Amino acid sequence: MKRKDFLKKSxxxxxxxxxxxQIGASQAQVHENVRPSNLLAEQVGFNHLPxxxxxxxxxxxxxxxxxxxxxxxxWLDSNHTFSFANYHNPERMHFGVLRVLNDDHVAPGxxxxxxxxxxxxxxxxxxxxxxxxxxxxxxxxxIKQGDVQVMSAGTGVQHSEYNKNKxxxxxxxxxxxxxxxxxxxxxxxxxxxxxxxxxxxxQQVLSPNPDDEGVxxxxxxxxxxxxFDKGQKQDYQLKKAGNGVYAFMIKGEARINGQDLKHRDGLxxxxxxxxxxxxxxxxxxxxMEVPMQLG
Numbered sequence: 001m002k003r004k005d006f007l008k009k010s011x012x013x014x015x016x017x018x019x020x021x022q023i024g025a026s027q028a029q030v031h032e033n034v035r036p037s038n039l040l041a042e043q044v045g046f047n048h049l050p051x052x053x054x055x056x057x058x059x060x061x062x063x064x065x066x067x068x069x070x071x072x073x074x075w076l077d078s079n080h081t082f083s084f085a086n087y088h089n090p091e092r093m094h095f096g097v098l099r100v101l102n103d104d105h106v107a108p109g110x111x112x113x114x115x116x117x118x119x120x121x122x123x124x125x126x127x128x129x130x131x132x133x134x135x136x137x138x139x140x141x142x143i144k145q146g147d148v149q150v151m152s153a154g155t156g157v158q159h160s161e162y163n164k165n166k167x168x169x170x171x172x173x174x175x176x177x178x179x180x181x182x183x184x185x186x187x188x189x190x191x192x193x194x195x196x197x198x199x200x201x202x203q204q205v206l207s208p209n210p211d212d213e214g215v216x217x218x219x220x221x222x223x224x225x226x227x228f229d230k231g232q233k234q235d236y237q238l239k240k241a242g243n244g245v246y247a248f249m250i251k252g253e254a255r256i257n258g259q260d261l262k263h264r265d266g267l268x269x270x271x272x273x274x275x276x277x278x279x280x281x282x283x284x285x286x287x288m289e290v291p292m293q294l295g
Contacts, residue, residue, distance in 0.1 A: 054091050059271040060257065061095070065249075065264035068103070075110040079103040081248075081266050095246045095268040096292035097219060100176035103264065105169050106131075111162030117153035121177040121217040123206065124149040124161070125286070127250065129170030135159035139188045143172075147192050148205045148223075150215045154184035173248075173286070178294060179218045180208075189215045198225045200232045202287070207239075222289045228254070228279035236275040236287055244270030244292045252283030 055062040069080035069087030080087045081101035082094055093099075099120070106112075111132070124131065130144045135151070136158040143149045151157065163170040191214065197203045205214040206223035214223070222239045238245065246268045249261045255278045256267055269275060270292050277285070 056091070060259065060267060060269045062259060063092070063266040063268075065262070065266075068264075075107045077105040079264070094178075094294075096244050096270070096290045097178040097221070097294060098175070098246055098288060098290045099178055100174065101246075101248065101266070102174040103171075104174050105171050106161075106163045107169055108163055109166040112160055114158050114160040116156060116158045117151070118156045119179055119182045120153045121179050121219055121221075122151045122153060123175040123177070123215075123217070123223070124172055125175070125205075126170065126172040129168055129172075130164040131170050131172055132162045132164040133159065135188060137186055137188055141190060143190055146195060147190055148215055149190040150188070150206065150217055152179070152184055152187045152218055154179075154182075154186045154218075157186040173250075175288070177217065177219050177221055177290060180220060180291075181218060184218050191215050193225070195227065198227045200226075200228050201234055202226045202236060220291050224287045224289075225285070226277075226287070227284045228252075228277075228282070230279055230281050230283075233276075233278045236277060238273055238275075238289055240289070240291075241273075242292060243289050244268060245272075245275055246288045246290065247275070247277075248286045248288070250284040250286055252279065252285075253281040254279050254283045254285060 054067070063081055069084065069089065071078050071085070071087065079102070082092045082099065083089050084100055084102060124143060125148055126143050126145050128145060130142050132142050133149065134140050142164055151159065193203060193205055202224040203226065204222060204224050206221065207214055207216055208220050210216045220240055220243070224236065226234060228234065236245065246266060247256050247261070249263055249265045251263060253260070253262050257269055257272070257276055259267055260280065261267055
């Protein structure tokens with residue numbers, strides 16, 4: 001994809017599936033800090049940082065951690081790689097079908113009250129703590145570090161997510177992808193993955209194929225996690241021609257296709273067949289291979 005085409009697509013507005021999350025309490029007990037929904041609409045995303053320029057090169061875009069949108073509501077401290085709620089940056093609407101990448105910290109005992117989604121593939125990756133989930137399909141469960149959760153919103157679903165613990169925050173990545181097709185039947189899934197299976201190699205945690213490794217979604221996307229010792233090199237071969245890859249540094253430092261990245265930096269690369277990845281410090285990396293064309 002040419003740079004001007006990518007920038008043109010990045011100027012697209014917020015599409016269907018975006019809703020404002022709601023602050024809530026444990027399913028078992030009403031919390032004194034529950035806020036009415038009209039206040040939530042005003043609060044979410046209100047205190048974001050001013051927009052800072054992205055570094056856009058011929059076939060890659062660099063998002064430094066400190067340039068992300070930021071909103072701290074007390075119960076939720078969130079960094080937005082892409083435009084979300086009241087954080088709006090026309091150069092950061094999405095990367096291909098990758099629409100949302102939120103780095104969320106939820107206070108003890110707090111969380112997102114019941115809210116709707118439609119026609120979006122939603123992936124949650126816990127980094128610390130325990131996140132309790134309930135939805136209108138009847139699913140109830142807890143995800144923790146090492147788990148990956150997916151929910152295909154399709155024709156419509158409602159769900160809530162809470163920090164199960166009252167003594168520590170929960171940290172997780174909230175990721176949304178535009179689906180390959182709209183109006184699918186809603187579905188939910190979660191799997192646990194062994195950390196040793198990603199040591200100095202790529203561990204596939206998501207794909208478009210129900211019979212493949214990891215969870216699956218309605219999109220030609222593949223997610224891989226890797227945990228690397230300093231000095232380790234592990235290239236990544238793209239699964240599908242025309243896809244791009246968005247790399248997110250969960251921890252540490254690495255060099256990807258000649259670009260140095262640090263803690264929570266993001267790098268999107270397209271028009272390549274592979275990535276050259278070298279851990280310059282002990283690192284943990286999430287690679288998200290996604291189609292670059294919407295629809």
